[in-house]
Amino acid sequence: MRHRFNEPGSEDPLTFAVSERDRGTLEMVRDALAAGNVMLAYQPVVGVATGQPAFYEGLIRVLDDTNRIIPAGQFMGVVETQELGREIDVAALRCGLGALSRHTSLRLSINMSARSIGYPKWIQVLKRWLTRDPTIGERLILEITETSAMLVPELVKTFMAELQDKGITFALDDFGAGQTCFRSLKEMYFDIVKIDGSFVRGCDKTPDNQCILEALIAVGRTFDMFTVAESVESRAEAQFLAQAGVECLQGYYYGAPETKPAWMTPEGRGTPVAAQKRSG
Structure with missing residues (x-):
């Protein structure tokens, strides 16, 4: 006897469960955006030379209907290719620019997808704050x-060129995880x-990761880009990365993302300036 979920037009139980989960995620994110229940969590990016934060990364968080904070990793995979993903980028930018306005010593990085380039709401928010x-x-x-x-790549190149005179710094995130065209990288304006x-975890004792890291660091130097290692979780990893020539380190070893870091309080200290932009 043939099972019902194998019949044409029907879904097997696993596919149905995944589809329902994704639908629920979309609804949760959409409701949070409509209610303004979004915020940033701030994680320090620490300079190897100084041991102090060079800048902070603002990571988008949404609150569900029980006010539980949901990290981006639990919903970005579902929304990234949809318009809802563009709305998330808008919300992150708005939160980040507001934080920069309130804290004048703060240097902050905000994530965006290249898919948001040309999205009217996103560019309107940026222009409004820069004018102010x-x-x-x-x-x-x-x-x-x-x-x-x-x-x-051509769209990204044009976008970056148009914003260069605004003083904005650009970072290439998750370097090594994708398929970089080095000709395109050469023509872009990434500063960081x-x-x-994935190449940082266990790098102090994994020869394969060490080899890849050395190559990625060399590429960064060749293109005159400031290098940051993500997901640093131990002292041994941090020491290896520092000796390998990485200039900044980010990860739970230095601090988890916080929605209310100490520098946000009246008693908190201001943050140091970030890495300088590359010349040229």
């Missing part, structure tokens, strides 16, 4: 994932390269 306070651009870092950047955490 042009100094914000000098403290803003836009992180674009390697995977999305290489989907539309953030090495994907």
Whole structure:
């Protein structure tokens, strides 16, 4: 006897369960955006030379209907290719620019997908804040994932060129996880390269990761990009990366993302300036 879920037009139980989960995720994110229940969690990116935060990364969080904070990793995979993903980028940018306006010593990176380039709401939010306070651009870092950047390299190149005179810094996120066209990378304006955490974890004792890291660091140097290692979780990893020539380190070893870091309080200290933009 043939099972019902094998019949034409029907879904097997696993596919149905995944579909229902994704549908629920979309509804949760859509409701959170409509209610304004979004915020950033801030994680320090620490300079090897100083041991102090060079800048912070603002990671988008949404609150569900029970006010539980949901990390981006639990919903971005579902929404990234949809318009809802563009709305998430808009919300992250708005939150980040607001934080930069309130904390004048803050240097902050905000994630965006290359798919959001040309999205009217996103560019309207950026222009509105830059008109209000042009100094914000000098403290803003836009992180674009390697995977999305290489989907539309010419569009990314034009977008970055148009924003160069605003003082905005650009970071290539998750470097090594995608398929970079080095000719495209050469023609872009990335100031920072953030090495994907999959090559960082266990790098102090994994020869394969060490070999790949050395190659990625060399690429960063060749293109005059400031290097950041993501997902640093131990002292041994941090020591290896520092000796290998990485300039900044980010991960739970230095601090988990916090929605209310100490520098947000009246008693908190201001944050140091970030890495300088590359010349040229």
